[in-house]
Amino acid sequence: MTSLTYWSQLQPSPRLNSVAEALAARVRDPVWLMARQWQLGEFEGADAGSPAFVRITSHADRLASVKLGATTVPLASAQLLEPLVEAEPLGPDLATSVEIGQAFEALVNTTVRDLFRGAYAIGPADASTDPATARFLAVCAGRAVDGVALYAAAKKAQQQNQPLPPVPVLDQSLRSAASQAIATFLQWVEATWGAPGSDEPPAWDANRLEYAPTVSAGGLTLGATPDAESTLDWYAFDVIDGAVQPTPSTPPTPSPGATTVSVIPGHVRFRGMPNARWWDFETSKTDFGAILPDPRDLAKLLFADFMLLHGDDWYLAPLDVPTGSLCSIDRLTVTDVFGVVTSISRADADAGPRWTLFSTINRGASGLAPFLVVPSSAAAASIEGDAVEEVHLLRDETADMAWAIEHIVESPIGAARVEPLPPLSAPPSGVPAPWWYELMTPLPPSWFPLLPQQLPSGAVALIAGTVEGGPREPSGRLVRRLSANGFQLPEEEIGRAGIRLQRVACRTRSSDGGMHLWIARRKAIGAGEASSGLRFDRVSASAEQT
Numbered sequence: 148m149t150s151l152t153y154w155s156q157l158q159p160s161p162r163l164n165s166v167a168e169a170l171a172a173r174v175r176d177p178v179w180l181m182a183r184q185w186q187l188g189e190f191e192g193a194d195a196g197s198p199a200f201v202r203i204t205s206h207a208d209r210l211a212s213v214k215l216g217a218t219t220v221p222l223a224s225a226q227l228l229e230p231l232v233e234a235e236p237l238g239p240d241l242a243t244s245v246e247i248g249q250a251f252e253a254l255v256n257t258t259v260r261d262l263f264r265g266a267y268a269i270g271p272a273d274a275s276t277d278p279a280t281a282r283f284l285a286v287c288a289g290r291a292v293d294g295v296a297l298y299a300a301a302k303k304a305q306q307q308n309q310p311l312p313p314v315p316v317l318d319q320s321l322r323s324a325a326s327q328a329i330a331t332f333l334q335w336v337e338a339t340w341g342a343p344g345s346d347e348p349p350a351w352d353a354n355r356l357e358y359a360p361t362v363s364a365g366g367l368t369l370g371a372t373p374d375a376e377s378t379l380d381w382y383a384f385d386v387i388d389g390a391v392q393p394t395p396s397t398p399p400t401p402s403p404g405a406t407t408v409s410v411i412p413g414h415v416r417f418r419g420m421p422n423a424r425w426w427d428f429e430t431s432k433t434d435f436g437a438i439l440p441d442p443r444d445l446a447k448l449l450f451a452d453f454m455l456l457h458g459d460d461w462y463l464a465p466l467d468v469p470t471g472s473l474c475s476i477d478r479l480t481v482t483d484v485f486g487v488v489t490s491i492s493r494a495d496a497d498a499g500p501r502w503t504l505f506s507t508i509n510r511g512a513s514g515l516a517p518f519l520v521v522p523s524s525a526a527a528a529s530i531e532g533d534a535v536e537e538v539h540l541l542r543d544e545t546a547d548m549a550w551a552i553e554h555i556v557e558s559p560i561g562a563a564r565v566e567p568l569p570p571l572s573a574p575p576s577g578v579p580a581p582w583w584y585e586l587m588t589p590l591p592p593s594w595f596p597l598l599p600q601q602l603p604s605g606a607v608a609l610i611a612g613t614v615e616g617g618p619r620e621p622s623g624r625l626v627r628r629l630s631a632n633g634f635q636l637p638e639e640e641i642g643r644a645g646i647r648l649q650r651v652a653c654r655t656r657s658s659d660g661g662m663h664l665w666i667a668r669r670k671a672i673g674a675g676e677a678s679s680g681l682r683f684d685r686v687s688a689s690a691e692q693t
Contacts, residue, residue, distance in 0.1 A: 196483030198412050201464040203479050206405040207472040208365030210522065215349035215360055222362075225470050227657050228379045229525045232360045232371075234665040235351075236344030238624075239295040240561035241280065243343075245269065245287050247294025247336060254328035259321055260292070262313045267293045267300070280559045295343050298336050301329050339664070345624060348668070353628050356640055356648065356670055361387070362522075364473050369520065370510075377667045378526035386509040386516050405477050412462035412481075420458055470658075471523040493517060525655040525663070535563050535666070536650040538625040540597075540641050541677040549597040549609055549641050550677065551629050556593075556622040566593035566622075588682045590614050595626055599638060608635035625650065625668075645673025 161169070174180060184190060212221045215232065222231075237243060248267070252260045271288040272281040304311040314325050336342075352359040358377060362369045367389035371379055414423070419433025435455065440447040453461075468474045479491045495503035495515050507516040537555035558564040596612035611630040621627045625648050629636060640646070649669040656662055 196485045196487055198462055198481045199484050200409050201412050201479065201481050202407060202409045203464065203466050204405050204407045204477040205466065205468075205474055206477060207469055207474045207521075208518075209469070210362050210364045210471045210473070213360050213362050218349055222471060225523045225658050227523050227525045227655065227663060228360075228362075229377070229529065229653070229667065230655070230663040230665045232350045232358055232379065233348060233377055233653075233667040234341060235348040235624075235668075236342060236346050237340045238345060238557065238561070239343045240557060241269065241283060241287070241559050242561040243340075244293045244295040245291045247340065248292030248297060249294070250335060251292055251294060251297060251328065251332045254331055255325060256321075259317065259325050259328070262317070263292050263297065264289070266313050267297045269293050277558065279562070283560045294336075298333065298343060301333055302342075305333065345627075347624075347628060351668065353634070354637060354640075356636075356646065358668070365389075367473075367516075369507075375669065375671050376526070377669055378524060378529075379522055380524050380526050381505065381507075381520045381522060384507060384520045384522065386507060387511065389511075408466065410464050410466070412464040415458060415461040415463055417454065417458070420454070423459075468519075468521045470521055472521050473518045474521055475518040525653075525657075529653050529655045531667075532652040532654075533563060534649040534651050534669075535561075536623040536625060538623065538648045539673055539677075540646040540648065541673060541675075542641060542643060542645065543678055544676060545678050546681060548599065548612070551595040551597055551626045552677075553593040553595075553621060553623055553626055566591070582686055584684075584686050586683065588685060590681060592619060593622070595619070595621060595630055597629070597636065597641075600635070602635070607638040609638055609641070610635055623650075644675055645677075647671045647673045 159166075209224070210222050212219050213228065213231065214220075220231065248269075251263070255263070269284065269288050269291050272284040276284065301311050310326075311329060314322055314329070317325055347353065348358070350358045350360040358371070358373050360371050360379075362371060362384065368387055369384045370387040371383050372385070373379055373383050419430075419435060422429055435451070438447065438451050440451065442448075464479075466474075476493070481489045481491060483489070495501045495506055503515065505519055507518065507520055508514075509516045534555055535557050536553075539550075539552040539554055541550050541552065543550055553566050555563050555565055596614060597609040598612040599607050600610050601607055611632075611634065621630055628634065647670075649671070650666050651669055652664070653667050654662065654664050
């Protein structure tokens with residue numbers, strides 16, 4: 148079908164050669180406008196003076212240390228928290244071993260390299276090796292140094308002050324160079340990867356399946372509760388110990404180490420806001436006319452009221468605050484264009500109904516702390532990879548138990564591998580009978596039972612159960628801790644929606660340009676309940692009978 152295209156075009160037709168007169172937008176009768184302002188009571192307003200400058204007096208207390216489990220680690224200036232709190236020991240997979248070994252080979256010559264390849268060799272594949280690992284070993288076995296094994300042996304030799312084999316068999320000209328290469332290798336591994344191992348992160352609370360670090364600053368102890376992304380931003384901290392001065396209703400006397408700055412405030416700006424200039428055309432990226440709030444949606448109504456009516460009455464006064472500190476505002480005064488000085492108190496200073504946004508909770512006093520936490524967080528500049536391990540914790544109400552399911556695990560070469568689905572129940576081979584009996588339906592190797600047990604205190608905990616054939620060894624780290632002997636997980640930690648735990652590789656750069664790599668754990672809501680299909684004392688018909 149033929150279509151017709153048409154458009155409209157505005158073409159100005161000025162009477163003069165210049166458009167300056169039209170752009171001036173002169174007021175022909177300013178007295179009439181002033182009379183209208185008087186008639187509407189605008190001259191009686193108390194907020195007629197616009198702010199000229201703002202004077203801010205503040206002081207900051209540096210975050211001194213962080214407690215990870217039973218270990219207290221001092222914090223350097225602007226040191227990132229996430230790599231320090233969330234980092235876990237490096238898993239000694241084959242790909243990492245080869246990569247670390249190649250870093251050592253780059254420090255020595257061919258003669259020394261060949262000796263170390265023989266002493267710390269990557270072994271060949273065997274009959275139990277999976278195809279992906281077998282292909283990897285076909286290339287690397289016998290051709291690379293096992294870096295993890297070399298690091299462990301070199302670290303032990305350093306602690307015992309003994310030479311590392313095969314260094315003693317080298318001649319004098321190569322022995323000194325090899326010893327220097329080993330020392331450089333140890334420093335590089337610890338600075339880049341950390342010590343290899345399979346231990347839990349020190350700050351990981353296995354009973355709550357979350358990180359539980361504490362930070363000390365200014366005589367206070369702050370507990371951190373990371374969000375689902377395990378970020379440690381300002382809202383993750385609450386005061387749990389220490390005397391917090393109450394928020395004063397009047398501006399206090401500045402602290403001895405306080406600093407005072409004067410800044411020029413600027414208007415609050417947002418996309419789609421009416422432009423201040425007369426002839427500045429506005430874009431249509433934000434359509435406020437498309438806002439259709441429900442009368443019960445107070446948040447959207449307040450937001451629209453702020454944008455359309457009161458947005459031009461709000462100002463921002465910038466204040467540079469050092470990262471990794473607690474910032475307290477001692478005094479804030481605003482001087483308007485008429486020279487009137489107004490002292491501004493905290494919005495949450497009143498004991499009655501109050502409004503606050505960036506306040507820190509004081510758990511001990513059930514109140515608010517009069518400072519803002521400015522942690523050195525990597526939340527805004529962190530790059531995450533795919534999950535290297537994923538575990539689903541689900542309830543099975545039919546069996547009155549819970550399951551820890553390994554959905555994604557690390558393969559021997561460090562790659563993510565999806566575990567197979569539960570197998571279907573099938574009769575044994577060579578059974579001539581039309582019916583066959585099974586004591587228990589087969590259970591997939593990635594499903595680990597968690598059985599309820601009542602504690603002496605009356606609470607119910609989940610402990611690792613056993614299946615037919617004896618205990619099985621988990622493939623990943625998360626279930627290994629849950630299935631440890633004597634470990635008890637509080638039952639309330641696994642709700643009806645379940646939990647999804649992940650281990651994710653993260654990378655970021657600090658303010659000095661240094662690169663940080665670590666493995667972080669994520670906790671999210673699961674996909675609901677599940678059933679393993681586990682049945683006992685079951686009689687089934689064979690294919691011929693059905």
